[in-house]
Amino acid sequence: MSTHEIKDRFRGFLPIVIDVETAGFNAKTDALLELAASILRMDENGELYIHETMSFHIQPFEGANLEKEALDFTGIDPFAPGRDDLPEKEALTQMFSKVRKELKSTGCKRAILVGHNAAFDHGFLNAAIDRNDIKRNPFHPFSSFDTASLSGLAFGQTVLAKACQVAGIAFSNSQAHSAEYDTEKTAELFCEIVNRWKRLGGWSLVADSEGDTMESLFGAAN
Numbered sequence: 471m472s473t474h475e476i477k478d479r480f481r482g483f484l485p486i487v488i489d490v491e492t493a494g495f496n497a498k499t500d501a502l503l504e505l506a507a508s509i510l511r512m513d514e515n516g517e518l519y520i521h522e523t524m525s526f527h528i529q530p531f532e533g534a535n536l537e538k539e540a541l542d543f544t545g546i547d548p549f550a551p552g553r554d555d556l557p558e559k560e561a562l563t564q565m566f567s568k569v570r571k572e573l574k575s576t577g578c579k580r581a582i583l584v585g586h587n588a589a590f591d592h593g594f595l596n597a598a599i600d601r602n603d604i605k606r607n608p609f610h611p612f613s614s615f616d617t618a619s620l621s622g623l624a625f626g627q628t629v630l631a632k633a634c635q636v637a638g639i640a641f642s643n644s645q646a647h648s649a650e651y652d653t654e655k656t657a658e659l660f661c662e663i664v665n666r667w668k669r670l671g672g673w674s675l676v677a678d679s680e681g682d683t684m685e686s687l688f689g690a691a692n
Contacts, residue, residue, distance in 0.1 A: 474516035501530035504649035
């Protein structure tokens with residue numbers, strides 16, 4: 471049986487990778503149009519991988535603002551025939567149900583959002599939660615992991631496409647700016663950074679040194 475459990479890796483938090491596509495930059499006024507989430511799991515060697523990705527096309531909420539520039543950029547037509555979209559509340563309810571099941575099966579206490587420039591995705595997620603009066607939010611309300619910052623540290627790049635390139639992850643600019651594609655690429659990038667750190671001994675160092683001081687780990691300052 472594996473001794474590696476994801477609940478031990480992030481202090482009881484379960485990382486869920488999120489990407490949103492929107493009709494603007496204002497989370498309170500602009501429509502949420504697409505939402506995708508990748509659930510991560512840990513293998514017997516303690517490495518992260520993508521277990522499942524769920525994706526939703528979302529109906530603009532009543533009175534939502536739709537910025538033409540944003541729609542032109544993403545190429546999304548919110549009113550396209552056969553778009554198969556859902557109301558915000560239904561999409562969130564379906565996603566949260568799967569996240570809660572994963573929390574229960576892994577023994578994690580709460581989900582934590584992973585995103586590329588995570589504050590943007592987190593802001594739109596929280597605004598949709600508030601707008602729909604959802605009480606049981608499985609995500610931490612403000613903490614997140616930002617792959618823009620992490621990839622800046624690990625690879626010297628903060629743009630998703632360029633960070634993936636340096637990390638050796640295939641990236642298609644023609645498929646970018648769909649929530650599902652960007653979520654899976656962000657998830658691949660996060661897994662690569664976390665797994666690479668583990669291979670360098672980072673996680674073992676932290677796990678095996680509880681109670682140690684910074685001086686004992688890294689040496690006394692001159």
